[in-house]
Amino acid sequence: MSHPEQPGIFRQGFRHFHVLEYRLHDGVTRGALLNALRAAHLADSDTLAVVVAFGPACAQHLDDSTPVFPPFHAIHGRDGFVMPATQHDVLFWLQGADSDVLFDAVRHVHAAMVPVADAAVDIPCFTYHDSRDLTGFIDGSANPQGRAARNAALIAADQPGAGGSYVFTQRWDHDLAAFQALPVREQEMIIGRTKPDSVEFDAADMPQTAHVARTDLKVDGEAMKIWRRSMPFGTAREHGLWFLAFSCRLGRFDALLRSMAGADEAGVRDRLTDFSTPATGAYWYAPPARQLADWLAGG
Numbered sequence: 001m002s003h004p005e006q007p008g009i010f011r012q013g014f015r016h017f018h019v020l021e022y023r024l025h026d027g028v029t030r031g032a033l034l035n036a037l038r039a040a041h042l043a044d045s046d047t048l049a050v051v052v053a054f055g056p057a058c059a060q061h062l063d064d065s066t067p068v069f070p071p072f073h074a075i076h077g078r079d080g081f082v083m084p085a086t087q088h089d090v091l092f093w094l095q096g097a098d099s100d101v102l103f104d105a106v107r108h109v110h111a112a113m114v115p116v117a118d119a120a121v122d123i124p125c126f127t128y129h130d131s132r133d134l135t136g137f138i139d140g141s142a143n144p145q146g147r148a149a150r151n152a153a154l155i156a157a158d159q160p161g162a163g164g165s166y167v168f169t170q171r172w173d174h175d176l177a178a179f180q181a182l183p184v185r186e187q188e189m190i191i192g193r194t195k196p197d198s199v200e201f202d203a204a205d206m207p208q209t210a211h212v213a214r215t216d217l218k219v220d221g222e223a224m225k226i227w228r229r230s231m232p233f234g235t236a237r238e239h240g241l242w243f244l245a246f247s248c249r250l251g252r253f254d255a256l257l258r259s260m261a262g263a264d265e266a267g268v269r270d271r272l273t274d275f276s277t278p279a280t281g282a283y284w285y286a287p288p289a290r291q292l293a294d295w296l297a298g299g
């Protein structure tokens with residue numbers, strides 16, 4: 001039996017995004033939550049796509065056949081570096097063809113959720129030039145493509161939650177002034193790719209502290225491939241990357257994050273963490289489209 005995923009996971013080409021993370025009020029019943037989710041529901045269209053995902057407690061509250069997984073716990077790395085945990089209950093990731101369409105959708109979702117939850121994260125994001133991070137580097141070059149992307153992102157058919165996906169969200173605040181003060185060659189050494197055209201360094205030239213060296217990772221022979229959909233966000237004063245990615249296994253996120261923090265056996269901290277600081281962190285389960293539809297239809 002196949003379990004088609006929520007299509008927004010793989011939709012591409014939208015340039016406007018919004019991330020909403022909700023904290024459920026104490027004592028919200030399953031029925032009240034389903035009513036809110038029903039009211040929040042928006043069909044995907046040519047101009048809009050919405051992916052919905054749930055924190056571990058909320059997923060179990062909805063349906064105890066969902067995979068059991070832990071909340072995100074803070075990761076303590078080298079030199080006092082910390083990735084904080086801010087686990088919430090419901091995630092909406094909205095993608096729009098334009099900011100007006102998206103804004104209406106965001107307000108629709110929010111009005112539906114207000115009776116049962118507070119918005120802990122409510123942030124517009126955007127595509128920056130040709131899919132670059134605000135540092136100026138292309139983000140997504142090494143993302144798997146086609147079937148490989150599906151294998152990386154979706155829970156395998158023989159696993160609990162088949163066709164669903166684990167999601168990780170993490171806000172990173174950049175110190176762009178400090179990063180951009182560096183010569184371009186040094187910026188490239190921090191990432192492990194060239195800046196204009198994203199050519200990966202040869203192994204011999206790749207510093208161990210480079211972001212690509214820390215994240216092109218194998219554990220026990222298994223490549224820690226994930227499907228990244230991160231987005232720049234920000235204002236004149238505060239800006240960075242809203243990291244958002246999908247994985248077939250939660251452990252892949254954990255391995256990548258520990259590698260970046262220097263909290264694994266290698267003990268090497270990602271040089272990018274000298275210029276960008278994680279401010280949130282949460283794990284989610286995005287159910288397959290059918291499971292979500294069944295909840296909304298049946299209660």
Ligand code: HEM
Binds near residue numbers: 137140172243272
């Ligand atoms: C400040 C935050 C971050 C920035 C600015 C950033 C930026 C980048 C850039 C520019 C690349 C190289 C081009 C590409 O392949 O996409 C890259 C690669 C990658 N990043 Fe990040 N990233 C950030 C955080 C993270 C986090 C938190 C993770 C994991 C949880 C991650 C996982 C990866 C992976 C798996 C690759 C591909 C490595 C490879 O196989 O070559 N990144 N990132």
